[in-house]
Amino acid sequence: MSDLSLENEQATIAVRRRFRGFDAIVLTLVMLALWQAVGSWTQGVAISPPLLTLVYLFGLLRTWMFWDHAAATLAAFCLAFMLSALIGLALGLIFGVRRFAGEVAEPILAGFYTIPKVTLYPVVLLLFGLGMSAKVAFGVMHGLVPVTLFTLGAVRNLPPVLVRTAKVLRLSPGRTMRWVLVPACLPDIVNGLRISFSLSLLGVLIGEMFSSQRGLGFLLVNGMAQNNVPLSTAIVTVIVVIAIAANTLMLRAGRRFARRPDTTAR
Structure with missing residues (x-):
């Protein structure tokens, strides 16, 4: 049967x-x-057709200039996403375990999440200046909150018996987070990382549009300024394809982690 x-x-x-x-x-x-x-x-004035865009994109991929800008975006994004994941995970675990601190921090984080980050552009430039640091700061500002809120909510919804068992076993706070909280909250953490991935990439691109002369965001703005519609459309296509592919992979990973407890229970 x-x-x-x-x-x-x-x-x-x-x-x-x-x-x-x-x-x-x-x-x-x-x-x-x-x-x-x-x-x-629009006759190619606002957006170029798919075939023309693909032909232009294939030619663009053969140039050293594109890969130089792509490498700059990749370096800033990896650093921003890593910082968002690590800091967000740590804050989410701390705020989830300490209920009072979480109740105070959650509405503040939710309020900050709703603020258009472009309005903070002068502050970021004043603190970090132009270049790599400003791009990373924009990325962290966008990607930090989702990881924190998802992790915080996951820890709150855990069965209290898990935390009590950790206390009975006299596990230190670090070991409790590493061996108990993180594995139990892994599906929600992956979902938070999935959202943080897209938002961190968006933040880095916004930073490149305003405060950098290298990167895909700079190429996009440069194409718009020069009225180079094929260039702008090709860059947008690359960004959309990368975001969809990464989002799909992380969504599958989240579903796989979510099915693990059911399999174990059986």
């Missing part, structure tokens, strides 16, 4: 994957059709 149930579950998962693949193909075709319609309607 258990083997039959397992086979039925595997068949259901296979059917769901087929439907998801079909939906993804249909959505891609619809987006390409809309892209082509808007490009044709």
Whole structure:
């Protein structure tokens, strides 16, 4: 009976994957059709058509200039995302364990999350100046809060018996977070990292638009300033593809971690 149930579950998962693949193909075709319609309607003034964009992008990928700017964006993004993940995870665990501190910090973080970060542009430039540090600061400002809030909420929703067991075993706070809290909260942490990934990338790109002369954000603004529509559209296409691919991979990872407790329970 258990083997039959397992086979039925595997068949259901296979059917769901087929439907998801079909939906993804249909959505891609619809987006390409809309892209082509808007490009044709504006006659390439606001956005270039898909075929023209891909041809321009393939030529752009062969240039050293593109990879130099892409490397600058990648370096700033990796540092910003790493800082957002580490600091956000630490703050979320601390605020989750210390209930009073979490109740005070949560509305402050939520309020900061709703503020358009571009309004803080003069403050960031005053504190960090132009260049790499400003880009990283913009990225951390965007990506820090989601990780903190997701981790905080996950720790709050944990069964109290886990924390009590850690106290009975006389685990230190560091070991409790490492061996008990983080594994139990891993699905929510991955979801927070997934959102932080996109927002950190957005923050770095915004920083490059305002406070840098290197990076994909700078190329985007430069293309808009020079009225180079194919360049701007190609850069946006690269950013969108990277964001969708990373978001899909992290979403799958979150689902896989979320299914682990159920498998263990069985």
